[in-house]
Amino acid sequence: MLDGVGKNGMNKPLAVALWGAVALLGAAAVGVVAFHRGEPINALWLVVAATCCYAIGYRFYSKFIAARILALDALRATPAERLENGRDFLVTNKWVVFGHHFAAIAGPGPLVGPVLAAQFGYLPGTLWVLAGAIFAGCVQDFVILLFSVRRDGKSLTEMAKEEIGRVGGFVAYTAVIAILVILLAVAALIVVNALKDSPWGTFTIAMTIPIAILMGIYLRRIRPGKVIEVSAMGFILVLLAIWGGQWASRTPAVAEMFTLRGPTLAILIIVYGFAASALPVWLLLAPRDYLSTFVKLGTIGLLGIGIVALHPTLHMPALTRFSDGTGPVFAGKIFPFAFITIACGAISGFHSLISSGTTPKLIARETETRIVGYGAMMAESAVAIMAIIAACVLQPGVYFAINSPAGIVGQGAAAATQTISSWGFPVTAADMQTLAHAVGEQTLLNRTGGAPAFAVGMAHIFSQSLGGETVMGLWYHFAVMFESLFILTVLDAGTRVARFMVQDALGHIYKPLGRTSWYPSILATSALIVGAWGFFLWQGVKDPLGGINSLWPLFGIANQLLAIVALCVATTIIIKMHREKYALVTLVPLMWLVAVTFTASWHKVFDPSPRIGFLAQARALAAGAATAATPRLIFNNQLDAAVTAILVVMVALVLLESGRHWIAIFNGREEARVKETPFVMTRLVEDQA
Amino acid sequence: MNRMRDALSVFLAALREIFDEAAYTRFLERCGTTSSPAAYAQFCRERESAKAPRPRCC
Numbered sequence: 001m002l003d004g005v006g007k008n009g010m011n012k013p014l015a016v017a018l019w020g021a022v023a024l025l026g027a028a029a030v031g032v033v034a035f036h037r038g039e040p041i042n043a044l045w046l047v048v049a050a051t052c053c054y055a056i057g058y059r060f061y062s063k064f065i066a067a068r069i070l071a072l073d074a075l076r077a078t079p080a081e082r083l084e085n086g087r088d089f090l091v092t093n094k095w096v097v098f099g100h101h102f103a104a105i106a107g108p109g110p111l112v113g114p115v116l117a118a119q120f121g122y123l124p125g126t127l128w129v130l131a132g133a134i135f136a137g138c139v140q141d142f143v144i145l146l147f148s149v150r151r152d153g154k155s156l157t158e159m160a161k162e163e164i165g166r167v168g169g170f171v172a173y174t175a176v177i178a179i180l181v182i183l184l185a186v187a188a189l190i191v192v193n194a195l196k197d198s199p200w201g202t203f204t205i206a207m208t209i210p211i212a213i214l215m216g217i218y219l220r221r222i223r224p225g226k227v228i229e230v231s232a233m234g235f236i237l238v239l240l241a242i243w244g245g246q247w248a249s250r251t252p253a254v255a256e257m258f259t260l261r262g263p264t265l266a267i268l269i270i271v272y273g274f275a276a277s278a279l280p281v282w283l284l285l286a287p288r289d290y291l292s293t294f295v296k297l298g299t300i301g302l303l304g305i306g307i308v309a310l311h312p313t314l315h316m317p318a319l320t321r322f323s324d325g326t327g328p329v330f331a332g333k334i335f336p337f338a339f340i341t342i343a344c345g346a347i348s349g350f351h352s353l354i355s356s357g358t359t360p361k362l363i364a365r366e367t368e369t370r371i372v373g374y375g376a377m378m379a380e381s382a383v384a385i386m387a388i389i390a391a392c393v394l395q396p397g398v399y400f401a402i403n404s405p406a407g408i409v410g411q412g413a414a415a416a417t418q419t420i421s422s423w424g425f426p427v428t429a430a431d432m433q434t435l436a437h438a439v440g441e442q443t444l445l446n447r448t449g450g451a452p453a454f455a456v457g458m459a460h461i462f463s464q465s466l467g468g469e470t471v472m473g474l475w476y477h478f479a480v481m482f483e484s485l486f487i488l489t490v491l492d493a494g495t496r497v498a499r500f501m502v503q504d505a506l507g508h509i510y511k512p513l514g515r516t517s518w519y520p521s522i523l524a525t526s527a528l529i530v531g532a533w534g535f536f537l538w539q540g541v542k543d544p545l546g547g548i549n550s551l552w553p554l555f556g557i558a559n560q561l562l563a564i565v566a567l568c569v570a571t572t573i574i575i576k577m578h579r580e581k582y583a584l585v586t587l588v589p590l591m592w593l594v595a596v597t598f599t600a601s602w603h604k605v606f607d608p609s610p611r612i613g614f615l616a617q618a619r620a621l622a623a624g625a626a627t628a629a630t631p632r633l634i635f636n637n638q639l640d641a642a643v644t645a646i647l648v649v650m651v652a653l654v655l656l657e658s659g660r661h662w663i664a665i666f667n668g669r670e671e672a673r674v675k676e677t678p679f680v681m682t683r684l685v686e687d688q689a
Numbered sequence: 690m691n692r693m694r695d696a697l698s699v700f701l702a703a704l705r706e707i708f709d710e711a712a713y714t715r716f717l718e719r720c721g722t723t724s725s726p727a728a729y730a731q732f733c734r735e736r737e738s739a740k741a742p743r744p745r746c747c
Contacts (some may be wrong), residue, residue: 006713086715086718086719087712087715087725087735088718090715092706093699093702093703094697095699095702096702096703097706098703099704099706099707100703100706100707103707111715117704174704219729220726220729220730220733224713224724224725224728224729225709225710225713225714225724225729225732226707226710227708227709227710227713228704228708228710239707281733281737282730282733286733290708290709293707293708294708297707347723501741516737640734643723
């Protein structure tokens with residue numbers, strides 16, 4: 001190497017100057033985002049802050065982890081090479097794996113969570129998304145991916161069992177099932193809240209079912225395997241369905257047919273979930289999954305371009321009065337509730353399942369885990385920043401009018417807008433009526449769940465870039481369709497994944513139940529899973545506080561508890577690799593998540609405020625006027641408290657078990673031996689030579 | 690220009706992988722067969738029975 005010239009050929013002083021400039025620009029942008037008060041700021045500050053933070057995080061922190069802790073070895077053959085079978089294990093181009101991995105981790109979570117957390121202002125969410133991703137989420141995804149690669153692509157559950165013991169494996173398995181069930185219920189509730197009393201949205205989403213079936217038949221019979229082609233056709237049909245939705249909403253007889261209440265929509269979604277799980281995968285699930293991915297990748301790209309091109313102003317203040325815990329969207333203070341509300345954009349335990357699922361079986365070289373694991377999570381975090389921007393471009397009064405349940409702000413437009421204005425966020429009934437009219441809805445009040453607010457924000461951004469106010473309704477329903485399609489895909493794929501997991505477990509008790517092609521088993525396990533999330537969905541639909549208030553924190557807690565299990569596994573392996581002096585890299589995010597989730601769980605179970613604590617709400621219901629629904633509501637709250645407590649106790653057991661291993665290794669009572677697949681020299685280097 | 694072409698080909702390869710077209714091509718090569726409704730049905734069955742249900746994140 002020449003003096004002053006780095007490995008990549010860049011002059012060293014120039015590199016120092018360049019990275020120094022990036023750091024200064026990033027610091028200035030974060031400073032503006034953090035300290036600017038009083039007047040609205042431009043969204044571009046968030047974009048610049050995020051870009052600089054990600055660049056520095058990737059260039060320096062991920063490189064440090066790769067070199068000092070993981071010691072990535074480009075000469076070590078990966079399972080994709082050693083076990084290549086052309087099916088699951090396959091040497092694949094790193095950018096192709098990156099796209100594959102990003103498409104799997106980017107679900108509705110990074111869009112919905114930040115929108116809900118925007119009730120605290122744009123600052124808490126932005127700081128958590130940036131710091132959480134760089135120091136926790138990206139690290140988790142990266143190390144779990146690499147450890148899985150070094151263990152023949154083993155799953156998190158298997159690694160937890162091997163490294164921490166049977167307790168770890170059992171807890172990881174149970175947490176995954178619990179998260180799936182709660183996630184599916186929350187996802188379904190968001191769709192219900194987005195579509196209720198919306199003939200346009202309901203018509204469009206209903207049309208995606210025959211479109212998916214048509215795609216399935218076309219793919220199977222007419223042009224086998226031409227997925228991109230048929231997805232593009234499906235996308236055009238969906239655009240026609242959005243346009244048709246406008247006609248449906250303006251034709252009284254059709255509009256009446258598609259104007260549905262929450263409970264009706266919930267029943268339809270439960271029936272749909274069961275059908276999607278039990279029907280042949282090619283008919284409905286696979287084409288819908290492809291269509292959703294097509295729309296997802298396109299829309300995220302379009303939104304990014306729209307934000308940069310339009311650089312809208314953020315009307316939401318940096319911090320709102322609701323940091324004291326009295327927020328109408330969900331109750332609870334910034335700590336811990338902002339950190340469980342935003343999971344996927346900062347750190348999500350669910351990602352560890354994907355990092356130890358299909359992705360490790362495609363990686364060609366260990367060195368590529370850095371861009372795929374760390375890099376893809378950064379891209380997901382950028383999606384969360386876009387969601388914060390979409391929510392915060394709305395006038396705060398409008399944001400709260402959309403996201404607050406009637407149980408908090410009062411029934412009717414006059415009462416709701418008066419309550420919200422009294423908080424210092426002026427909004428009038430006429431404003432809300434004009435906005436609802438512009439987007440082709442009867443009302444936008446009390447549309448909890450985050451999706452409608454995101455859709456209004458996205459429509460606002462898009463309509464200013466393309467088409468103006470006249471096409472705001474089309475953009476709004478495009479956004480609703482995009483989110484609902486996204487969520488329904490999670491719903492049907494998730495139900496199927498959970499079904500497979502339950503069948504796997506039941507197969508140990510009675511072998512035929514484990515056969516994924518045996519119809520009695522398919523029907524029974526599908527009914528079990530759909531019944532489980534359907535129960536929580538029904539509970540959310542009937543909840544006078546809108547359901548999101550209780551279910552989203554429950555989902556956030558379950559998701560972050562899974563991240564604790566993943567970080568326990570990672571820390572244990574790092575210690576066993578004799579890199580204990582660097583264990584803080586996973587230990588610090590682990591301790592932070594322990595503090596966040598255990599505090600949140602404590603509040604959700606025992607807090608004396610009925611808006612926060614499940615048991616307090618059960619007591620308040622018991623003390624209030626009894627209605628026919630009261631016993632069920634009391635039972636629901638007690639069940640939520642029990643689910644939270646059981647999950648926390650199980651994860652505490654994993655923590656204790658992990659801690660026992662760490663202490664035994666430090667004391668020399670246990671041999672620090674990693675359970676990696678032995679080193680095999682790669683042949684890819686020779687092939688290239 | 691070459692770089693642009695390379696980037697485009699990687700982008701298309703990523704799309705083909707994400708949308709399982711590449712997996713279907715590999716399946717056809719492995720089975721030494723050509724694309725047909727029967728071959729695609731067999732491919733779908735194989736992916737389904739591989740019991741590698743791909744989780745989608747939240």
